[in-house]
Amino acid sequence: MDSPSVHKHGLTESGARDKKPEFDKNSSFSPIEQMINLRASRNPEFPQQEILLVRLCMHMQNKILEHRNKILREQGINETLFMALITLESQESRSIQPSELSAALGSSRTNATRIADELEKRGWIERRESDSDRRCLHLHMTDEGKAFLDRLLPPQHQSLHFLWSALEKDEQKQLEVLMRKLLVRLDEMDKIDNP
DSSP, X not given: OOOOOBOGGXXXXXXXXXXXXXXXXXXXTHHHHHHHHHHHHHOTTOOHHHHHHHXXXXXXXXXXXXXXXXXXXXXXXXXXXXXXXXXXXXXXXSEEOHHHHHHHHTOOHHHHHHHHHHHHHTTSEEEEEOSSOTTOEEEEEOHHHHHHHHHHHHHHHHHHHHHHTTSOHHHHHHHHHHHHHHHHHHHHHHHHHOO
């Protein structure tokens, strides 16, 4: 029987790599990988590949957040305020009720109030009464807040383009498919854990 042909990037027809990726001693992940390899050498039952993949995902998430937070810090803003501005900007009228902001950020109403206070102090939002119900307040993004966000986003987008340019477009699509498959499994695990 013929062996499967190897395509670009070392993938066989079945989609599996024909050999294990090389260990990069200069990678920020190498100390973790060395620890995993050592544990695997001592215990034949150790789920080396699964643990390596989980730790690699966690390590990459931390690195991505580090880079993102560095860009935010340079602009004098933190992740929470940034996400609040993004949430406001994504609304059709750039306006949202405090309770909706709280839900979108996954934070308490008290914390959402503190966030709104800080945004208002910086001149990025205004609290406005609803036209239909004077008891109801809306948080409205100001032109100054929109201008700040417009300055903040291009460096982030540039950083993302640089990161993902390490993969070709077909590799990005393949990674998305694989990550979505894992997400479906994680959602299934949630249902098992919380029937």
